[in-house]
Amino acid sequence: MFFFPDVFLSLFAREPEFLESARGWLYVMLVGYAVMGMTMVMAQAFQSTGATFIVMMVNLVTLWGAVPLAVVLARGTPLGDLGVAWAMVVPLLLRPFVFVPYFRSGRWLRVRLFASEPVRAAEPSRAR
Amino acid sequence: MLGLLGLSDAVIAQSAPYMRLMFVGQIALGFQMMAGHALGAAGDTLTPMKAGIVVRVIQLPLSPLLVFGLFGLPALGLPGAALASILAHVVSLVYLSAVLLRGSSRLHLVLHAYRPDPQILRQLVRVGWPASVNGMERTIAQLSFGFIVAPFGDLAYAAFTVTRRAEMFATWAPWGWEWRLEPSPGRAWGRASPSVRSKPLSGQLVSACSSTAASAH
Numbered sequence: 001m002f003f004f005p006d007v008f009l010s011l012f013a014r015e016p017e018f019l020e021s022a023r024g025w026l027y028v029m030l031v032g033y034a035v036m037g038m039t040m041v042m043a044q045a046f047q048s049t050g051a052t053f054i055v056m057m058v059n060l061v062t063l064w065g066a067v068p069l070a071v072v073l074a075r076g077t078p079l080g081d082l083g084v085a086w087a088m089v090v091p092l093l094l095r096p097f098v099f100v101p102y103f104r105s106g107r108w109l110r111v112r113l114f115a116s117e118p119v120r121a122a123e124p125s126r127a128r
Numbered sequence: 129m130l131g132l133l134g135l136s137d138a139v140i141a142q143s144a145p146y147m148r149l150m151f152v153g154q155i156a157l158g159f160q161m162m163a164g165h166a167l168g169a170a171g172d173t174l175t176p177m178k179a180g181i182v183v184r185v186i187q188l189p190l191s192p193l194l195v196f197g198l199f200g201l202p203a204l205g206l207p208g209a210a211l212a213s214i215l216a217h218v219v220s221l222v223y224l225s226a227v228l229l230r231g232s233s234r235l236h237l238v239l240h241a242y243r244p245d246p247q248i249l250r251q252l253v254r255v256g257w258p259a260s261v262n263g264m265e266r267t268i269a270q271l272s273f274g275f276i277v278a279p280f281g282d283l284a285y286a287a288f289t290v291t292r293r294a295e296m297f298a299t300w301a302p303w304g305w306e307w308r309l310e311p312s313p314g315r316a317w318g319r320a321s322p323s324v325r326s327k328p329l330s331g332q333l334v335s336a337c338s339s340t341a342a343s344a345h
Binding site: 021033055060063087 | 169255256257258259261262265266269272273276277280283284286287288290291293294295297298
């Protein structure tokens with residue numbers, strides 16, 4: 001998509017105006033896609049062990065912080081509609097700063113999923 | 129809803145019937161996802177993949193037939209694409225239900241054994257509500273971004289929509305890792321120490337990050 005954006009975009013429409021506009025959007029979004037895989041897998045890992053609250057809070061704060069940012073960038077700067085794209089990338093870039101330390105801390109592994117489950121002794125995280 | 133987004137009347141006229149049908153189809157899609165994730169969490173990621181293939185095998189040829197009215201079928205336009213999607217998901221759901229009810233995979237659904245268990249339900253809600261809110265907020269945020277983009281015209285909105293599609297392409301690889309990951313901590317939960325549960329993740333995180341970057345770029 002980075003090297004041949006028009007090949008991908010032409011799947012949807014071939015008008016030059018569309019390609020010009022969508023190319024800019026795609027380049028901006030690709031910045032965020034580079035780290036998205038890591039955060040997606042981490043979020044899924046946390047959720048599958050029952051640590052759903054932190055994922056919700058991180059997404060809530062980063063995503064909803066991006067909405068006013070989108071308004072500011074789109075209407076208050078020359079970026080125009082591309083300002084929205086940049087604002088959408090910000091949460092993707094911020095999440096690893098919370099998820100990686102949380103993963104390293106190992107706290108997500110000690111979440112009690114069911115009340116009947118015995119409380120586990122805390123272990124130092126050996127996640128690498 | 130589309131009017132609130134500030135889309136032009138022409139776009140709304142095309143999209144509204146499609147969206148109405150798709151909302152109805154969410155019932156089949158929701159049950160299909162639930163059944164697929166249950167099997168995936170039990171360690172069978174092959175059956176959900178087959179169910180996904182069933183969807184595409186039906187949806188791909190059926191969509192143009194119903195959209196353009198080929199081979200004597202009615203030309204439904206965009207709603208035809210929604211109808212093809214719903215039919216495909218219903219067939220896929222039937223397939224997954226058959227697997228679960230027959231017990232031919234790792235899970236065997238025994239309906240007569242069902243009974244309400246308030247304690248488990250409470251615990252599921254306690255763990256599940258943040259995940260549900262997470263899904264809802266993401267959808268609402270996407271709508272909000274669409275609302276901000278819409279005044280820039282249909283062209284900008286089309287670019288915004290296409291990058292949503294691009295995101296789906298970029299997340300192919302991590303989706304696979306997510307499926308792979310789902311059973312790992314869960315299955316290790318009852319018998320292993322936290323450090324053991326974290327082990328499958330170490331390599332997967334590196335793989336997920338690099339594979340997403342590769343598939344996106």
